[in-house]
Amino acid sequence: MDRYEKLKSKAKSSGKGLTVEDYVMGIGLCGVLLSNGNAGVSYTDRKSIPWGCSLYDTLPKTGIPVEEFIYFFDSSDVLLNALGTAAINACLNTGEYEEGDVMESIKLSANDSVAMIGYFDPMVSNIKKQVKSLYIFEKERQQTTWPHPALGPEMIPDILPVSSVVIISATTVMNKTFDDIVKYIKTPRTILLGPSTPMAPDVFPEIKVFGGTIITPPALKVIAHGGGTRNLYREKVGKKVVLVAN
Numbered sequence: 001m002d003r004y005e006k007l008k009s010k011a012k013s014s015g016k017g018l019t020v021e022d023y024v025m026g027i028g029l030c031g032v033l034l035s036n037g038n039a040g041v042s043y044t045d046r047k048s049i050p051w052g053c054s055l056y057d058t059l060p061k062t063g064i065p066v067e068e069f070i071y072f073f074d075s076s077d078v079l080l081n082a083l084g085t086a087a088i089n090a091c092l093n094t095g096e097y098e099e100g101d102v103m104e105s106i107k108l109s110a111n112d113s114v115a116m117i118g119y120f121d122p123m124v125s126n127i128k129k130q131v132k133s134l135y136i137f138e139k140e141r142q143q144t145t146w147p148h149p150a151l152g153p154e155m156i157p158d159i160l161p162v163s164s165v166v167i168i169s170a171t172t173v174m175n176k177t178f179d180d181i182v183k184y185i186k187t188p189r190t191i192l193l194g195p196s197t198p199m200a201p202d203v204f205p206e207i208k209v210f211g212g213t214i215i216t217p218p219a220l221k222v223i224a225h226g227g228g229t230r231n232l233y234r235e236k237v238g239k240k241v242v243l244v245a246n
Contacts, residue, residue, distance in 0.1 A: 004176060007088060007203045008070050015066040015091035022062055023069070023083055024220045028228035029195060030082035031220045032090045034066055039215045040090030041223070041238065042082040042196045043171055055079070066091060073174075085174050085196050093199045093214055097241035102191050102211035103127070105244050106165055115159050117181055118169025119150060120193065135159045160184035170196035170212070182206045195229050201245040210243040 001009065015034065022033040027046050033039045060069065060083065070091070072084030103123070108114070112131040116124075119138035128134050137159075138150035151159070160166060166185050172178040174196055182190075190207050197212035204210075213229055219237035232238030 003179065003203060004073070004173075007173075007198060007200060008073060010200060010203060011070050011088040011091040011198075012067050014094070015070070015087075018066045018091070020060075020062050020064055020066055020069050020087070022220060023060065023086070024224040025079050025083065026223040027226050029223045029232075030079065030086045031215065031223045032066075032069060032083060032086040033217050033220055034087075034090050037217060038090050038094055039217055039219060040086040040088065040093060041213055041215045041219065041232075042085035042089060042174065043194060044082050045078045045171070045174075081174055082196075085198075089196070089198055089212070093197075093212055093241075095199065095243075097199065097212075097214065097243050099239055100242050101240075102193060102209050102242050105209045105242060106189050106191065108165065112164045113162060114165045114167065115163035116167045117156075118167075118171060118194070120167065120169070123167075131165075135163070156181060157184050161186045163187060165189045165191075167191045167193055168207075170194040170198070173198065178204075199241075199243045201243070205245075208245055210245070212241055212243070213238050214241050 019035045021035050024031050028044055030042050030044050066087055069083055069087035072080040075081045108130045113133045114127055114131050116136045119136055136150040161184055164187050170192055172181055188208055191209045191211060192207045193211040195213040197210055199210050199212055215238040219232050222231050222235050222237055
């Protein structure tokens with residue numbers, strides 16, 4: 001069983017007997033609410049959504065077993081894929097997690113070389129002040145005039161093996177590029193980060209720290225109104241959580 005099949009199987013086992021009460025496909029996030037009150041969230045890759053005023057002939061139904069939404073995780077459709085990821089997170093991200101900053105669990109030093117897969121803009125300036133070097137990989141910000149321009153993926157095999165800290169966006173799980181990236185990592189100080197993060201250390205044994213987002217049912221209204229993670233936190237319907245693997 002490969003990693004993604006294991007993730008789906010674990011979610012299906014945790015969500016056995018549950019149905020999808022409601023869901024939303026927002027411009028920043030997608031959310032899924034289950035019949036037991038648990039909810040999950042995932043990033044929306046809005047740049048990849050096809051043009052058109054009606055994307056689907058038939059919309060996904062509510063009241064159906066959550067397993068049917070978990071299968072969307074394999075979809076090439078970015079919105080359905082996001083719903084599948086949110087459904088998985090609704091099933092799995094249900095523990096008592098610590099709130100806080102994932103970087104505090106890693107303890108950066110002036111000797112560290114950090115690689116960031118995905119552009120976590122709010123963190124960049126602070127990390128650069130603390131470490132020897134920061135390399136960012138984000139295809140949307142290559143060759144730009146941004147304060148911190150990003151590198152292309154062709155540099156990953158050179159940079160990751162010599163990085164002492166690696167931060168990986170959970171969108172790599174959604175688009176199934178995680179394995180292509182993690183094979184180059186030599187450090188145990190690894191972070192899986194973002195609202196799409198499934199808190200599943202047994203599925204991702206390479207990850208030391210998981211930084212995800214837990215939401216409550218009212219978060220679906222915020223997502224439907226176009227809100228992102230910052231809106232969830234401000235409205236107190238979502239919170240950043242941290243899980244440090246044993």
